[in-house]
Amino acid sequence: MRPSQKVLLITGAAGGIGQATVQYFTDKGWKVIGVDRQDFGPGYPENGLFIKANIANPTDIETIYKKAHAFSPVLDAVVNNAAVQISKPLVETTVEEWDEVIASNLRSVFLGAKLAYPMLKEAGGGAIVNTSSVHAIATSANISAYAASKGGLLALTRAMAIEFAKDNIRVNAILPGAVDTPMLRSGLGRGHLGGSNVNERLENLARKTVNGRVGKPEEIASAIYFLADNDQSSFMTGQALVVDGGATCRLSTE
Numbered sequence: 001m002r003p004s005q006k007v008l009l010i011t012g013a014a015g016g017i018g019q020a021t022v023q024y025f026t027d028k029g030w031k032v033i034g035v036d037r038q039d040f041g042p043g044y045p046e047n048g049l050f051i052k053a054n055i056a057n058p059t060d061i062e063t064i065y066k067k068a069h070a071f072s073p074v075l076d077a078v079v080n081n082a083a084v085q086i087s088k089p090l091v092e093t094t095v096e097e098w099d100e101v102i103a104s105n106l107r108s109v110f111l112g113a114k115l116a117y118p119m120l121k122e123a124g125g126g127a128i129v130n131t132s133s134v135h136a137i138a139t140s141a142n143i144s145a146y147a148a149s150k151g152g153l154l155a156l157t158r159a160m161a162i163e164f165a166k167d168n169i170r171v172n173a174i175l176p177g178a179v180d181t182p183m184l185r186s187g188l189g190r191g192h193l194g195g196s197n198v199n200e201r202l203e204n205l206a207r208k209t210v211n212g213r214v215g216k217p218e219e220i221a222s223a224i225y226f227l228a229d230n231d232q233s234s235f236m237t238g239q240a241l242v243v244d245g246g247a248t249c250r251l252s253t254e
Contacts, residue, residue: 005029005030005031005047006029006030006031006076006077007030007031007032007033007071007072007074007075007076007077008025008030008031008032008033008075008076008077008078008079008228009032009033009035009064009068009075009077009078009079009116010022010025010032010033010034010035010078010079010081011035011036011055011079011080011081011082011108011112012035012036012081012082012083012131013032013034013035013036013040013050013081014034014036014038014039014040014041015036015038015081015082016179016180016217017081017131017176017179017217017220017221017224018034018036018081018082019040019217020216020217020218020220020221021079021081021217021220021221021224021225022034022040022044022045022048023045023221024218024221024222024224024225025221025225025228026045026047026048028225030076030077031045031047031048031049031072032045032048032049033048033049033050033051033068033071033072033075034048034049034050034051035050035051035052035053035055035064035082036050036052036053036082037052037053037054037055037082038052039052049067049068049071051063051064051067051068055082055104055108055112056084056100056103056104056107056108058107058111061108061111061112061115062115064112064115065112065115065116065119068119069119072119073119073122074119074120074122074123075116075119075120075123075126076120076123076126076127076228077120077126077127077128077129077228078112078113078116078120078126078127078128078129079128079129079130079131079224079228080108080109080112080128080129080130080131080153081131081224082104082105082108083104083105083131083133083146083149083150084100084101084104084105084146085101085143085146086098086100086101086143086145086146087142087143087146088142089141089142090142090144090145093144093145097145098145101145101146101148101149102145102148102149102152104149105146105149105150105153106149106152106153106156109130109153109156110156113128113160116128117164117167117169120164120167120169121167121169124168125167125168125169125170125230126168126169126170126230127169127170127171127172127227127228127229127230127233128160128164128169128170128171128172129171129172129173129174129224129227129228130153130154130156130157130171130172130173130174131173131174131176131224132150132151132153132154132157132173132174132175132240133146133147133150133175133176134175134176134177134242134244134247134248135147135150135151136150136151136153136154136173136175136240137151137154137175137240137242137248138248150175153173154173154175154240157171157172157173157238157240158238161237161238162238165237170227170230170233170234170236170237171237171238172227172233172236172237172238172239172240172241173239173240173241174220174223174224174227174240174241174243175240175241175242175243175244176215176220176243176244177209177215177242177243177244177245177247177248178208178209178214178215178244178245178247179214179215179216179217179219179220180202180214180215180216180217202214208247209244209245209246209247210245210246210247210249210250211245211246212245213245214245215243215244215245219243220243223241223243226241227241
């Protein structure tokens with residue numbers, strides 16, 4: 001018998017967007033299974049489940065879904081949000097670094113989907129939301145592995161949408177732009193923004209968006225919820241939703 005509350009599984013739950021998404025879904029009355037290789041910290045929802053694991057490891061992914069199934073035999077949504085970013089020139093990126101990024105950001109979604117599929121099907125259908133990035137459609141120097149993984153995730157989203165549609169499982173991708181998270185701040189030293197400190201670099205980055213500011217994790221969580229909620233996005237599948245403050249709509253020559 002399925003739980004009375006809807007259930008979400010989200011990877012990368014301890015990150016900036018992840019924590020905001022855990023809170024957003026909880027506030028909407030969902031139970032949340034969170035996964036991260038880092039500790040979540042205090043404040044994880046009492047009616048949920050947190051699993052500390054590394055999704056780059058196929059064995060860990062199997063363990064995650066065994067624990068998830070013991071917690072709830074069905075899933076209503078899966079958000080593949082975890083990611084690793086390597087910020088360095090392509091010619092200096094090692095095979096090990098490349099493989100780590102692809103294993104974490106792309107292979108994990110493929111492996112997780114195979115295990116999530118029967119649980120979503122058992123619920124009578126559901127949604128998968130893959131956190132891609134604007135780097136899938138417009139990128140910059142010194143982030144090649146990350147961009148490649150996010151571009152691959154966009155293609156995988158379309159393929160999954162086609163294969164899973166027969167079981168009423170929708171698959172969409174969200175493409176965040178500059179959002180104030182620990183990952184964004186750690187990547188600000190790539191030399192593409194100028195500025196002598198993090199705050200100056202954030203201000204320079206904000207000026208590059210049409211909105212004139214950096215996004216908030218809560219704004220991405222809201223868009224993720226829209227894609228996961230069958231009442232709001234029931235006719236959407238295989239799509240890429242860009243949430244970037246207008247950054248990718250402006251010509252670089254302007």
